[in-house]
Amino acid sequence: MTDETPPPIEPALRTVAMPADTNPAGDIFGGWLLAQMDLGGGLAAMREARGRVATVAIDAMSFKRPVKVGDEVTVWAELLSVGTTSLRYRVSAWRRPRDRDRHIKVTEAIFTFVALDEEGRKRVIGR
Numbered sequence: 782m783t784d785e786t787p788p789p790i791e792p793a794l795r796t797v798a799m800p801a802d803t804n805p806a807g808d809i810f811g812g813w814l815l816a817q818m819d820l821g822g823g824l825a826a827m828r829e830a831r832g833r834v835a836t837v838a839i840d841a842m843s844f845k846r847p848v849k850v851g852d853e854v855t856v857w858a859e860l861l862s863v864g865t866t867s868l869r870y871r872v873s874a875w876r877r878p879r880d881r882d883r884h885i886k887v888t889e890a891i892f893t894f895v896a897l898d899e900e901g902r903k904r905v906i907g908r
Contacts, residue, residue, distance in 0.1 A: 784845070784886045787875055793858040794821030798848050798876075809848035814874055814888065815839075821856030822872040826894035829860060829868055830906050834894040837867070842890035852876040855884060858892075866903045867895045 794817060802813040819836055826834040848854060854876055861869040873889035898904040 787855070787884050787886075788857040788859050788873065790857060790859065792821075792855045793825045793872075794856040796854050798850055798852045798854055800850050803850060807850065809850070809852075809854075811844055814844075814848060814854070815842070817854055818856050818872045818874050818888075818890065819892065822858045822870045822892040823894060825858035825860070825870060826868045826892075829863065830894070830896040832904075833897040833899075833901075834868070835897055835901075836892060837895045838893040840891035842888050844888050846876070846885055846887045848874075848876045848887055849878070851879045853879070854887075861891065863906060865905055867893055868906070869893050 796817060798809045802809050804810055823834060854874060857873050859871045861871055870892050872892050874887050875884040876887050877884050896904050896906045
């Protein structure tokens with residue numbers, strides 16, 4: 782995968798950037814984008830772990846391009862590894878301006894999720 786081509790897997794999440802999600806300059810808040818990535822990565826991790834998960838770490842991320850109001854934001858979550866109780870994903874966010882067909886990568890990070898039982902304690906991931 783390059784910064785030009787999204788991953789060749791099904792997206793974990795798609796949404797539209799709305800005016801309420803912007804800073805005073807009209808760009809989408811980085812925190813909003815991070816939340817979308819956490820949600821998309823978490824959905825993928827829940828499917829893989831077959832149950833509840835929690836985010837325990839996010840490796841450094843840098844924002845390559847801004848997201849604008851009306852952009853379609855797509856999040857891809859690529860499984861990197863599965864441990865006894867944890868999963869690591871490369872989560873990337875891409876924007877697609879409403880007047881284009883091409884996706885543009887805006888950021889990515891490595892997210893680590895841990896599988897939890899009903900009481901919120903770590904549990905072994907059953908595959």
